[in-house]
Amino acid sequence: MTMQRPERGWRGTPDLWLEAAYDLLVEGGVDAVKVMPLAERLGLSRTSFYWHFPDREALLARLVDRWREKNTANLLARCEAPAGTIAEAMLNLCDCWLDGDLFDSRLEFAMRTWSLTDPEVARAMAEADSVRIEAITALFRRFGYDETEADTRARALYLTQVGYIALRSEESLELRLHRIPAYVLTFCGKAPTPEEVAAFRARHLAPA
Structure with missing residues (x-):
């Protein structure tokens, strides 16, 4: 379900993106963890992701750390x-x-x-x-x-x-x-x- 942004220009937080990535990982495997599906799930722009992570690999590394x-x-x-x-x-x-x-x-x-x-x-x-x-x-x-x-x-x-x-x-x-x-x-x-x-x-x- 798409989340509502609390204010105009909000880009989420690293933890919010990480939690969404976790959900995609356990639901569909690592191939499901991609920037655009994450953005759509969170109701945020794709470019918002890059305020928190330099690239997808950095997000995947955080998932490994979380595990x-x-x-x-x-x-x-x-x-x-x-x-x-x-x-x-x-x-x-x-x-x-x-x-x-x-x-x-x-x-x-x-x-x-x-x-x-x-x-x-x-x-x-x-x-x-x-x-x-x-x-x-x-x-x-x-x-x-x-x-x-x-x-x-x-x-x-x-x-x-x-x-x-x-x-x-x-x-x-x-x-x-x-x-x-x-x-x-x-x-x-x-x-x-x-x-x-x-x-x-x-x-x-x-x-x-």
Whole structure:
């Protein structure tokens, strides 16, 4: 839907253009992120774009930065969150898979698709995968797993979630919550306590 300009001569803001670019990226892939469709979506002139970005490539670079700052940075933070047990630590990480404010699966899918045709994005994706797996491996090491087991469990966990994203698997929130404790047991070999599960569910269910 075309947006209304609040005043004559308004050119938008960098964040406004970036948000519109994000919408086009997740809806139609990187080939959809072009200046004219962005301008039409925002109800602004094409030349207004160049007040904020020197070219399309600069905008695309900002989208890559946004993806790194959201998905990778938040995943690392959840790996480092305080936890008394490995099961609680797993549930902290699982927050990413249920909370779109922590980890944007639509953006992740779009970035992985983009990486298939852009070598620079492919390098960024490979770097992100490596950093994320190392963070999850470090989480397992923190709770006493040896290097080989920590690495293997981290890869099993991470590649399972990448598979969810790649397949665009859709599950209801309740079904995902129901499966999480079994996933935790599978990935770390320890079942979460009822109290840990209750705290996790409370983070993701709106108050009655």
